[in-house]
Amino acid sequence: MMVRKSVIALAIAALAAGCAAAVPAQTRTQTQAQTQAPASTPQATESNPPGDIPDDTVFVSYRHPGQPYEVKVPEGWARTDLPTGAAFTDKLNSIRIETTRAASPPAEASVRAQVNGGAIRTVSTVTRKGGKAVRVVYRADSSPDPVTGKVVKDEIERYVFYRAGREAILTLSGPVGADNVDPWRTVSDSFGWTAS
Structure with missing residues (x-):
């Protein structure tokens, strides 16, 4: 056997x-x-341009004590308090909101004149949920990085809102090439005057 x-x-x-x-x-x-051979080829890791704000970013409301406005900003960004507003930063992006007294509503020419040394791309009057605003889009060098000294070219959107003798200036900036159209629209659409 x-x-x-x-x-x-x-x-x-x-x-x-x-x-x-x-x-x-x-x-x-x-x-x-x-x-x-493996059953499936792994997909390449997606590489977003520097400064892209992630699609899953959560936005939270911010109200400066004693100032009559509210705006949404990305949750977790570092905040610097200013006398009439605040600045929010995360990596290469920033949001700045301030108010000032103004004798009359802003005109496109006056907002254009506020851009010092930047390459202006567009100036227009737009409507957002918080009302009409003059919007200027321009490019300028960022402030030098405090550690590396590196300067990047930023694309900046500035909105100037007006109500009853007061302007609110909302400035959004990030590196040229970053796709922040949707986040910047979320922020600019969230601006609103409050009762106080």
Whole structure:
């Protein structure tokens, strides 16, 4: 019985060797490569331009004590308090909101004149949920990084809202090439005057 099992095992081994020899070497190599290849090729990691604000960013309301406005800003950004507003920063992006007294509503020409040294791309009057505003889009160098000294070219959107002798100036900035159209629209649409 033991001899019969050994003979059968040898016959199977010889048959397998014969089949392998009958298959051309090139075909065997291709078959081995296909067998060893992974079932699916992993997708490349998405690389967003520097300054892109993630799509899953959560926005929270901010009200400066004693100032008559409210605006939404990304949750978790660092805040710097200013006398009539605040600045919010995260990596290469920033949001700044301040108020000032104004004798009359802003005109496109007066807002254009406020841009010092920037390359103006557009100036227009727009409507947001908080009312009409003069919007200027321009490019300028960022402040030098405090550690590396590196300067990047920023694209800046500035909105000037007006109500009852007061302007609110909302400035949004991030590196040129960052796709922040939707986040900046969320922020500019969230601006609103409050009762106090």
